[in-house]
Amino acid sequence: MSTITNHMPTAELQAIDAAHHMHPFSTNEDLAKEGVRVITRAKGVYLTDSEGEEILDAMAGLWCVNIGYGRDELAEVAARQMRELPYYNTFFKTTHVPALALANKLAELAPGDLNHVFFAGGGSEANDTNIRMVRTYWAEKGKPEKNVIISRHNAYHGSTVGSASLGGMAGMHAQGGIPIPNIHHINQPNWWAEGGDMTPEEFGLARARELEEAILELGEDRVAAFIAEPVQGAGGVIVAPDTYWPEIQRICDKYEILLIADEVICGFGRTGNWFGSQTVGIRPHIMTIAKGLSSGYAPIGGSIVCDEVAGVIGNCEFNHGYTYSGHPVAAAVALENLRILEEEKVIDHVRNVAAPYLKEKWEALVDHPLVGEARIVGMMGSIALTPEKETRAKFASEPGTIGLITRERCFANNLVMRHVGDRMIISPPLIITRDEIDEMFVRIRKSLDEAHAEILRQGLMRAAA
Numbered sequence: 001m002s003t004i005t006n007h008m009p010t011a012e013l014q015a016i017d018a019a020h021h022m023h024p025f026s027t028n029e030d031l032a033k034e035g036v037r038v039i040t041r042a043k044g045v046y047l048t049d050s051e052g053e054e055i056l057d058a059m060a061g062l063w064c065v066n067i068g069y070g071r072d073e074l075a076e077v078a079a080r081q082m083r084e085l086p087y088y089n090t091f092f093k094t095t096h097v098p099a100l101a102l103a104n105k106l107a108e109l110a111p112g113d114l115n116h117v118f119f120a121g122g123g124s125e126a127n128d129t130n131i132r133m134v135r136t137y138w139a140e141k142g143k144p145e146k147n148v149i150i151s152r153h154n155a156y157h158g159s160t161v162g163s164a165s166l167g168g169m170a171g172m173h174a175q176g177g178i179p180i181p182n183i184h185h186i187n188q189p190n191w192w193a194e195g196g197d198m199t200p201e202e203f204g205l206a207r208a209r210e211l212e213e214a215i216l217e218l219g220e221d222r223v224a225a226f227i228a229e230p231v232q233g234a235g236g237v238i239v240a241p242d243t244y245w246p247e248i249q250r251i252c253d254k255y256e257i258l259l260i261a262d263e264v265i266c267g268f269g270r271t272g273n274w275f276g277s278q279t280v281g282i283r284p285h286i287m288t289i290a291k292g293l294s295s296g297y298a299p300i301g302g303s304i305v306c307d308e309v310a311g312v313i314g315n316c317e318f319n320h321g322y323t324y325s326g327h328p329v330a331a332a333v334a335l336e337n338l339r340i341l342e343e344e345k346v347i348d349h350v351r352n353v354a355a356p357y358l359k360e361k362w363e364a365l366v367d368h369p370l371v372g373e374a375r376i377v378g379m380m381g382s383i384a385l386t387p388e389k390e391t392r393a394k395f396a397s398e399p400g401t402i403g404l405i406t407r408e409r410c411f412a413n414n415l416v417m418r419h420v421g422d423r424m425i426i427s428p429p430l431i432i433t434r435d436e437i438d439e440m441f442v443r444i445r446k447s448l449d450e451a452h453a454e455i456l457r458q459g460l461m462r463a464a465a
Helices: 010-020 028-034 072-084 097-109 123-140 161-166 200-218 244-255 276-280 307-314 328-343 346-367 401-412 434-457
Strands: 039-043 046-049 054-057 114-120 148-152 183-186 223-228 258-262 286-289 301-306 371-377 380-385 418-420 423-426
Touching: 010 028, 054 434, 072 328, 097 114, 097 301, 097 328, 114 123, 114 307, 123 161, 123 223, 123 258, 123 286, 123 301, 123 307, 148 200, 183 200, 200 223, 200 244, 223 244, 244 258, 301 307, 328 346, 346 371, 346 380, 346 434, 380 401, 401 418, 401 423, 401 434
Parallel strands: 148 183, 148 223, 223 258, 258 286
Antiparallel strands: 039 046, 046 054, 114 301, 286 301, 371 380, 380 423, 418 423
């Protein structure tokens, strides 16, 4: 059997990685010089690297390991499914039990009339599906010109050409000829950074009404859908003011715009409900799912689609799909993951134990001299780093400089906490205990203290003009 064992010296593993492995969202040349950290195993909320260091993963991988690492049940289900039916497609008038069983279970869990599932390999593929699905829907209803999809600046919807076009990340749009045509972006509901003198309530309404303004500017007969994350994840855990989502729902209803909720991060318990749409009180026509669907143990995603849209799509030959749509092993793993979430009452643990305790500890971080705002919903939180709390000032340094310094101190203290610009974000496994939360905050506060000292040493604790 050809394999690389975990006990090779770290330097050798790093050299192989540098020679052959191209990393996502990285400057690979710089990464090769620095040397990657090699993760070799994991259990619960902890990772272990090739040097034997134990790291508390406050990001649950990439927002996805909801049930924690090391669940043997998922490995056993995957092995059993590989022996029984390792692969078959669903293109040629065929199906298989894992795919249909998972679709049935998702229809049971999803709110309202979201009763149909189109499977994909991950969230990016699923959002590509959504582009074609909503445009096909309106074309089948005799409105092919209704093909513009509205999204938000600083949103993240994936990194394929289509899904990155839906997203509003300027750095991604600078490469590869994106966005594709007929994608329009409005501003994000980030009160801390962009609210000016408005109250959060005023700002939430103003940002929601940008959707209505865009619809009227583009023409109601041209706008097909609005896509948004219930809580913006990769954009920095941006929590909209309470006035925002009711107004978005009103506008979508008024102008008959399809509402797509990107639940890739927010779904499967992350916000304290099965879906983030339930937490913010919206009624989407389509929900994008991935990540927590399998807790990251197998790559799988999909679109959960309402009766109306599925009915129209079902009456035409929808020329779309993927080799791995509803892959039997991934579907079987996802089913077992959902069983664990349900039977072990993981979402009840989030709602009643982990999230309230995490919120208490997280919001107390505003007492730190670096922290201006601490926002949290369920098991996803962010802190805004600032040199002047009262004015919500940005740092004079290049955006992200302070965040990177802080992130580096976190990694040095064996804590995975991510930075987005000068915001620090967490999204720990849902099964984290109170004791593990306490340990996480020991490392968070130590890292913030060390970052603050380094920022002062470099003379960077200065507000932008």
